[in-house]
Amino acid sequence: MSAVVRHDTLPGLLAARAAATPVRPAVEHRGTTVTWAGLADRVQRARARLRRGGQTPGARLGILARNDPDTLVALLAATAEGREAVLYDGRATAAERDQVAALAGLTGWHTPSPADHADGPVGAEAPASGGPAPAPHLGLVTSGTGGLPKVVRKRWHTALTNAADFATLAGYREGDRLLCTTPVHHAYAFGVAVLPALVTGCTLVLAPHPAAPMALARLLRDSRATVVQSVPFLYRAVLDSGEPPAPSALRICVSAGEPLPGALAEDWHAATGVPLRDQYGSTEFGQIAYTTGAPGGPLRLLPGVTARLRAADGTWLAAPGPDVSGELHLRQAGAGPVTYWGLPELTTASLADGWFRTGDTGRLPSPEHVVVEGRTTRRISVAGRKVDPDEVQRAVLRVPGVRECWVAAPPEGSAGHGDRFAAFVAVEEGVTESGLRRHVARALSSYKVPTRFHLREALPRTGTGKVHAARLWQEAVRTRGQEDAP
Template sequence: MSAAPLAAALARWAAHTPHRPALEHESGAVTWEQLNARVTRARARYRTAGDRVPGRRVGILGRNHPDTVVALLAVAANGAEPLLYDARATAHERGQVAALAGATTWHTPAGEPAPTPAGPPVTASAVPVAPGPASPVSFGHAPAGQQPPARYFGLVTSGTGGLPKVVRKPWDATLTNAAAFAEAAGYRADDRILCTTPLHHAYAFGVALLPALLTGATLVLAPHPATPAALAAALRRSDATVVQSVPFLYRSLLAVGEPPTAPAPRVCVSAGEPLPAQLARDWLKAAGVPLRDQYGCTEFGQIAYTVGDPGGPMRLMPGVEARLRTEDGSWAVHDPDASGELYLRHDGGPVIYWGLPDLSRTSHIDGWFRTGDTGRLPTPRTVVVEGRTTRRISVAGRKVDPDEVERAVLAAPGVTECRVAAPPEGTEGHGDLFVAFLAVEPGVTETEVRRHVARTLSSYKVPTRFDLRDTLPRTGSGKVHLARLWGELSA
């Protein structure tokens, strides 16, 4: 199978609801008829650019804009494998991702050309759509001389050792998963889905973009990144019936005193980081609608969806299986009293990382994928997530790998040691900031280090604070004494 069901849905909405908005953005609205026409024209433009080799991997530097959606659909329809990545990524980050995925071209929809590791960049600007009916786009059966639609696409997630990971995503399993989530959450064709997180992240991709395309709902793209005030304004203007966001942004809306009022949304989905029970209670009181917790990851998409209170059991999505690996190395499928590391498998087959065959192999045990999360399985089809086994940091719903940040900091002139960490859970600032503790040579300033890191990493990966010292304190076993560092920082 391939991306055929997605394009079939696009053709269906263009034929039956041509004048209904498919996408809305601060730049204007795009109807289903117009979206279909733009994809048709973009396909021809990309074929001229050479994106017609089956299986060729083509990078798309995306942002929350209709043209990113057009580029994604057009590249997949031409038979290439789209690689969706952050338009704000640095040249260094783009080079790493392109090398892993084997991508030779970057498209920058409606933007300036971005440097590409191999070959000249191609800019795919929006093409004005003439009035009148559009020809349906068909992904299912390619006409003579055209390539069949792509079977795979790529999404980028944080990696270890300073490298990102590019996950190979099968279209068929991904679309099935998105449709199952839309049904579980109760999405409808007349919904208006407010997307507040980046489209190139698996969360927005699977909870907002794909469900909207599959159900015929209107996808409202909030500007990103957005201040709390800007987000509140977008929420007021959107008339959203579904909101997709992260705890950090829900908390920000409450802080500025503008939770959704009449007409209130029917569904509010939260993911990207654990949903605090107090935040869920505050939101329900202020907005009159519950926050629904969602558990997912780039490798699997939507894994589970809440069936009750935050922190309680979540129901596994159809096609996803879970089991625990306990401390003694044994497996547990259903034991209410057992806890351990969560392992998953799904109908899409084993997880594959482009360019990292060893990691693809070692991420599995007996065919089960290691999530790095700890939890319980109260029943065979429900899961409770309790924590992480790794050091990854969640900052406003975006994942930051401390190893990657530490490597960037250590590359700055005059830095001799570095340890990156988030405030301990339960303390002020947890979930909103993280700090780089570093030992430096005399004369090195925070400004110099910050500028160096900002040239290498995206802005959200730059530590909120740099704490410069002569040396870093150590424990008796030689490890960096984080508890002491945090204590001295807050003193």
Template sequence: MSATLADLLAARTATAPDRVALEARGATVTWAELAALVGRARPRLRRAGHAPGARAGMLARNDPDTVVALLASVAEGAEVVLYDERTTAHERDQVAALAGVSGWHSPSAADHAAGPGPAPGTVPGAAGQAPYLGLVTSGTGGLPKVVRKHWGATLANAEHFAALAGYREDDRILCTTPLHHAYAFGVAVLPALITGATLVFAPHPAAPATLARAVRDSRATVVQSVPFLYRALLDCGEPPASAALRVCVSAGEPLSAELTDAWAAAVGVPLRDQYGATEFGQIGYAADTPGGPLRLVPGIEARLRAPDGSWVTAPGPDTTGELYLRQPAAGPVAYWGLPHLAEAGHVDGWFRTGDTGRLPAPGLVRVEGRTTRRISVAGRKVDPDEVERALLAAPGVRDCRVAAPPEGGAGHGDRFAAFVAVDPGVTEAAVRRHLARTLSSYKVPTRFHLRDALPRTRTGKVHLARLWQEAAAAPGQEEQEENA
């Protein structure tokens, strides 16, 4: 896509000035109003240093003020680095050092307060959109990474995804996850600009019942969320069924067949899996059959690498390997401040995803697990995904995460641990007995940490780093003997 964000805003303003562009907590902003707000914000942000060639840090929230500040800063030619407003000062300092930003801007109504600006309904000329922006990975297992994203490839990826998912200009896209992450950014925020759809921000944070009411009351036609929230919506006692709803996108962690079936039965709309990564944006989408292979988003190329390091030249439905990707329009993956990571992640120009999968037919991909999560036990490999599936089948187990501890980190004495959210009365002995009936003895975790619930990031992923920290701070436990 050759258009810039300023081009897209100008097009929306010219063709549908009175259509609602943004909606949050019942308040609406039309495309013409959005253009006027951006016009008023541009000189203020330019004075704050958001100028051509500058790299500007922006602390994002899911609200119109953040969208206005993003559009204004990009129109001024700045390279924007989006990060979570709720992060700590230490985390912000880490990211600022990596990305090379001198400070962080918190968007607010003051950015676009009444004052000198362009005439209503007009968009001033852009200073020239910078070629890159920065998105920060969640960093749940270690230090964050700032991915250098190519604007042209990022917009093209969002456009291709919107077409694959069947987005329309009359859609109302309900955004339920943080917009500074690649998932919401490429599945909700940018597609709204590209198609002219209305971007609706769900209440955040919100109890499942509140979110379920938001699905209904917002008249959303598209919902973007994660499996954890979809399950919570089903379990809250207020089914989020809506006559308007037609597209439900899920990403962030594997989507189970049980959840897919339960959602379709309760809501009447298929729950479609999406596979993505911050480095590439949207990679694959279940455009054809829920639960089936994902269709690669145009512009993304994939290939498999065998365990011996050779490329699989004739992949098929029965061939499993490690997935490698490339996005020719964007060039090689790059991280600001950590160039060695990107260099180490490429082989022959292809980027290692750390995922295992299949390429069952041209243009299709099936993701099966993570290679980088595999655990070595007495020389044998354990796939945590397999152990987690077995745990989730145990009576009274609601959620789980299986992992080896971070090297040198808290809990390093544990070789193989399971963090398990269970119902009251469920014991470790009962869980172990279930696994002993299901798995080989070497696949049973060395240590179990039973909890009421597992902490999660704002994108719905299990916060593994926090689990290890809490395990290390807990009173000492006698380590169970491993069955080898």
């Protein structure tokens, strides 16, 4: 049974959940269970502590997030007390924290802990009128492809509506056990796990982060999860861990963060009996589209999200048709323009005639569906001709013995920048660079074949499971010299 509750505010949602299902588990983490009533009580105590701390409503509070209940309590309490919370990685370095704090206008960071809601006087509830109003905005941090942080200002009402729409489209239910495997401060986990748990009332199971694949495979089984959100890299790692998930109560598996390989979707379905569904989203928009059909097919746009295409010359494609590609631009009902705290020039550059520039290329088979093809910003120029790294990656991944692949040009200004690009490939024993080159040359034009193939056992990953491109290039410098790396 679907039990999506729509509410304008996070505190309103929590109050509704605590009243309707007080003893149902709200959050589980490392063997600890917090009920909906218990979560509401912790938030009240944390609110009282915030009031005693003297911060005024409207102030921005930086929260160093971890995958634990204390982070959720801190977020709910700050929002209820009128603070505009900015979620950021609790493992970030001091320099990284300082950079984000400067952009968001923060005076400091708060590390959530049990002390936030320790036993003590709760204090008087804020009155219905004249007291602190729930914060209308929050900040989520994204690094994007350039690696520099950006703090996206989001409206709570829009984020909650988007989460409710996604939960309805994906088929979340009140009795679900939702396993969150990626960091809660990232938009993917935030919009596909944290907020949907609140709007549906299901149990949010927080996986420790980072988690080893074998530990994650066991958690997938032992948590009795019915819904899981993760990234392609972790789904593949679970299958390869030696403890693949056995058929169970699992019924919804959501994948995002990078393109979902068709072979992975097939292998996952064969191992679990559950389809692996592709989700397309961004920090700026939350959930944009979701596949309800076969892997590799069109994704259905969420309610309120409208897409259109723009050609390379800047003209709008009025009626593009299913076979015409262009840069995807989006609008979201009620969201207002995308805003980056501390970067007004980026806010301006991100819009074209009021439409948000995603930086992705794609097609629009119908007004309700989108096919995402790749990134415009990652296009590589080779002798004046454009190469799509995603096309090359797909060709490399079809070679027997290849597990992972990342294709990119050396960073601008480096010694190898120009008509060169490399493929970083995780391979099984016996795969050679010359063999890879022959396979790819049979599938692609000669100018699309990478200048160099760097063979590895595995590709380094960020906290969200994306390929750590900067580390790859740094390692290329140490191992292969300056020929094709900065």
